[in-house]
Amino acid sequence: xxxxxxxxxxxxxxxxxxxxxxxxxxxxxxxxxxxxxxxxxxxxxxxxxxxxxxxxxxxxxxxxxxxxxxxxxxxxxxxxxxx
Numbered sequence: 254x255x256x257x258x259x260x261x262x263x264x265x266x267x268x269x270x271x272x273x274x275x276x277x278x279x280x281x282x283x284x285x286x287x288x289x290x291x292x293x294x295x296x297x298x299x300x301x302x303x304x305x306x307x308x309x310x311x312x313x314x315x316x317x318x319x320x321x322x323x324x325x326x327x328x329x330x331x332x333x334x335x336x
Contacts, residue, residue, distance in 0.1 A: 309334050 261269075266281070273284040293299070312334055 269281045269284040269288070272278070272287055273281060276284075276287055278284050278287065290299075313330075316333060
């Protein structure tokens, strides 16, 4: 895992300490990771979890195989995939 030495402004340290306390994290590094996960999607598309994609494909294929005569609406598909 890459490491970096950063110079943080006082406000940034306070924000990281609040996040650290709110979520019971061990250090500011974990708080920065948490903040990045929450706000980072605005700037960078998160990487899809391969296992989750395989599970979605399996659910879809199962439904397609066992419900051939029934049309699947977008709403029903979202409900089936829990998204």
